[in-house]
Amino acid sequence: MLDSPRAHHKTTLATIAASAGVSIATVSKVVNGREDVSPETRALVEELLVAHDYSPPSARRPNTVSATVEFLIDGDFSSYATTVVDGVVDAAREAGAAVVVGLLREQRAGRYPGPPRSWARSLAQAGRTGVIVVTGELTGAHVDALAAVNLPLVVIDPLNLPRREVASVGSTNFTGGMSATNHLLAQGHRNIAWVGGPPGSQCNQARLHGYRAAMESAGLAPDPLHILNEDFRYDAGRRLGHRLLAGPDRPTAVVGGCDSIALGIMEAARTLGLRVPDDLSVTGFDDTELAPMAAPPLTTVRQPLRDMGRVALRTVLRMASGEQLDSHHVELATELVVRGSTAPLR
Structure with missing residues (x-):
């Protein structure tokens, strides 16, 4: 019989390992999204992690900003994404934060980096403060997984928002x-x-x-x-x-x-x-x-791509510190720039 999750005030990897009948190293692999675990063992460990309400140590620090933000690009590293990154990095420098840049999924393969719960736990285990996704197609499972490990999320120019309460930064x-x-x-x-x-x-x-x-x-x-x-x-x-x-x-x-x-x-x-x-x-x-x-x-x-990046970085740090947002959705003004590719009809 599995131990009752309420019998433990502070669940550890050892607790999960003992309940599953596997090694602590195996549980650590599941938490960090490693692939070298059998599907059956992974499913059992993930079920126990949820049942015991386990969260990595980095996710247990209330209102503590570790100043490391995961910036994820959905697809190719385009000129658009590069410009947004400039703004994110500028704001991070001002705030004394660090930015780690990665891919949410591969553009051609369309693959996400592992199951949502394992992915979110691996980010929390790595000490991330929050997550920023640019033009991402996030699923509700990804949003829920980040919330479960107390990682705030901000989406820039979202392709979709599976939850109305997800914070976003866009333009008009x-x-x-x-x-x-x-x-x-x-x-x-x-x-x-x-x-x-x-x-x-x-x-x-x-x-x-x-x-x-x-x-x-x-x-x-x-x-x-x-x-x-x-x-x-x-x-x-x-x-x-x-x-x-x-x-x-x-x-x-x-x-x-x-x-x-x-x-x-x-x-x-x-x-x-x-x-x-x-x-x-x-x-x-x-x-x-x-x-x-x-x-x-x-x-x-x-x-205003750089400004969108700056606002997103500041917003995710505010959320990580426990601050309530006045609005979950911010739109910055656009502006038409006329150059040589348009002309009067002839």
């Missing part, structure tokens, strides 16, 4: 999508297409709604075949751009859901013999370091 995505579209409308364009990121992404949906609102305010009904959503990647922009621009009713302008998508569209136009902006106007979203280096320089909606 709806306003940004509307301002980019209104800019093209003011240039005389009427056949304006949209190419965006993942269909279920919250930030993508907000930008798309801004595009639709601007078009509807101008009395225009967007062609359903000219609204495409796939991924926030250059390859997606190039592929979908080619599909749009090779058709008989090609648009005269395209609103890209991010800078990478916009650059992919511009490359598709080039391969089809179209000139930007003479034959096609293109806008992006983010204003990463790639935007002004494009040929021609990219008109885009500037997100």
Whole structure:
């Protein structure tokens, strides 16, 4: 019979090991997310960890900031993520904190780093103060696992939020999508297409709604075949751009859901013999370091990416110290930056 979890005021690895009939080293491997444990043993140990309400020593220090934050990128280490990291590191330096950068999951394989509970315990065991995820698709199990080990979570520009109470930092995505579209409308364009990121992404949906609102305010009904959503990647922009621009009713302008998508569209136009902006106007979203280096320089909606990183770092440290947030969701202002990739309709 298993020991009652309430019989122990302070559960240790030895307690769990004795209850499971395994070594302390085996329990430690499960806690740290190691793979060299059989599925049956792992399941038994994880059940006991939950039953005994075990948390690593680093997670038991109330309101103590160890000043080490895990910054996780969901997918590739893009120019977008690099800019956000700059802001996170700047704020960490000011606060005397450290930042550890890693991947939430591999972009191509789509794999998360182990079961959520083991993953969260390994972060707590490593002494993390909190977790920041950028553009992440977190599951409810990941959120619950972090809460179970008292690790605060902040998501930047979330693709989805499985819990309303999850703290997030973003920008005025709806306003940004509307301002980019209104800019093209003011240039005389009427056949304006949209190419965006993942269909279920919250930030993508907000930008798309801004595009639709601007078009509807101008009395225009967007062609359903000219609204495409796939991924926030250059390859997606190039592929979908080619599909749009090779058709008989090609648009005269395209609103890209991010800078990478916009650059992919511009490359598709080039391969089809179209000139930007003479034959096609293109806008992006983010204003990463790639935007002004494009040929021609990219008109885009500037997100304050560094400031978003700074706010996220300060927020997760405030949460770790036990401070209550005035709002779980913060939106920073966007700004349209006009460059050479857009021009009046000819």
